[in-house]
Amino acid sequence: MTTPVYAVENLIIDLYTPTVSVRAVDGASFEIHPGETLAIVGESGSGKTVMTLGPLGLLPEGVAIDMRGTARADGRDLVAMSQSELSAMRGGEFGVIFQDPMSALNPMLKIGPQLAEQARRHAGLSAADARKEAVSLLARTGIPDPADRYDRYPHELSGGMLQRAMIALALAAKPRVLIADEPTTALDATVQAQILALIRQIQKEDGIAVVLITHDIGAVSVLADRVIVLYAGQIAEEGSAIDVLTRPVHPYTKGLLASVPDFRSEISSGTREIPGLPPNQTKVEPGCRFAERCSIAQPSCLARRPTLLPVGDGSVLHRAACPVVLNAQGVAHQ
Amino acid sequence: MKLGRLPWAILSPAITFVLIGIFAPLLMTHDTAQQDYGALLQGPSASHWLGTDYLGRDMWSRIIGGARTSLVAMVFVLAAALVIGVVIGSLAGYIGGITEMALISVIDIMLALPSLVIALALMGVFSGENFTWMSDYWKMILALTLAWWANYARMSRAVVVSELQQPYIEAARVMGASHIWIFVRHILPHVLGLVVVYASADAGALVLAIATLSFLGLGVAPPVPEWGQMLVDGMSYIEEYPSLVIIPGLALTAVVVSFNLLGEAFALQKVPKAIRGSLLRRKKAERAAEDEARRRVEAGA
16 A cells, blocks of 8 residues: 555544634544545534644634644644644645635636746746646636636636636645545536546546545545545544445444435435434543434443444455444454 | 723723713812912822812812713714714615715715814804804814714715625515615614724724814813813923823823724624633643543543
8 A cells, every 4th residue: 555645643623712612523543545535524513624624724713723643744744833834835735625616716816827826836937837837727627718717807707617716726736635625515516527527537637635525425426435424523434435335334324325315216215314413512522422313322332432443344444433333243353 | 792802901091081981070089170379280299189280270180070071072972973974874875876975975075074174163163153052062062073973974884885785685675674674683783883893993083182172272161171171271381390281191192092992902802813821721621631531431431
């Protein structure tokens, strides 16, 4: 196996405001390798974005952040780095596609110069070369007539075009990891498919790693090699996309998948929701965070935090944090 | 409203000013108009804490009385200017069209001239025979109000116009909400939020304007104690008895600076700030204790 381009280990992120303390990420570990697409799925507030962008120093201002654990990229630990070191690292190591391209691009500046600025800053190109580079980036992301679009303002482009420009912007500094934070949420269905196809194409061509943060299971099945299911800041299950989506083990993963409507089934069974609500993460409590909503929970679930263990279906990568299921399947652990 | 983490010490002059203004009669040791020709231009003493002026009047009592004069005038002017400004500005913004054009023209003309100049001109007009029924004090308040509302009208209109374009206004209209409901319920809170913040910083400028008018002999007439008046009185003795100028000057400066800081604190209050220092340390300690408790439970299980 190759060395991971981004490896997070035992990451704990606490957010403090004057009124509440939130354990947004509670001991999560994951790594991503070159050329791989890792999808991180979970409900709103499960810590997907905080876990991925937190170590990069991209959390909103106005909250006090306490981060522990390690997040290594390029042989260095991001958690221990200062904001200025992170800033130098970001563009070159990580590119980020945000959810809403309209607000991520400066409305007062033309699109092209915003791209060229990135290219100049990180690749040290001359003004003329940077312009050429920006136009070729626009062309690469499938924007028709890129030389003309270079001089357009963000409001002159449609949402899909803007998201393409946003992707071009993320690629301008030639990152090794592309983080897509719900890249298709603000787009309509046909454009969503195009954007996903574009991300996949770029990944194939450049061999970069992609982290896809999403709650769109469809997008996961299209794009992802590996999937991490996050619940209340803890990883419930991880494995290859095919394993997790077709043979889910953790009750939460099963519930999550059951709540996605399947229009192909002839007799619609409807969707099933998971009873209850996600826990508020203001307290650190022992035991499985999902236990109170879980149909197969046992008293022991409340006592001990489950650890990720191999499911034992032949794939070493497929791991779940549910001793109840794993024991029932007769998987021998200890 | 909370004041965030701004040090309260900075705001103490503004708070002290308001408290002194309210409780002035209790704090004054002498009648502010009482002259004592046996004790002219004295330094601080047990009976006259800040000394006496050229007529033997007690400086401490006059400073306190001046605070009350300024506070009352300021509150009247600010309240009246705020109401007039918000009403005119909101009407302009909400109705639009010709009405808006006409009202904006008036506002622009008012803003083209410094407020103090307008107030001075109005004081000149009010000194005519038709206005003898008004005391100088109320003339000053009226003149300042008429000179002061335009900025509030301008801000109110701007907020109303921008809020009217928000989708939730459209949604309220779709629901069948009346104009009054939309304005009072959805727009007015935004207007007041901005205007009140501005007013809190503006209070200092107003105290200064009141003092300026009195300094020029157009505002509060003697023997009512007033800081601007005291500055004029002290001017003649500035070489021998500088404290006569320094004391009211310091009072004025402290109040103006303090109200500006108050306004700034209100404005910054809207920006969320990360907690730090001892509060953050306490929260982290609580969290660490929770972690430790969990570790113990899980080790025992």
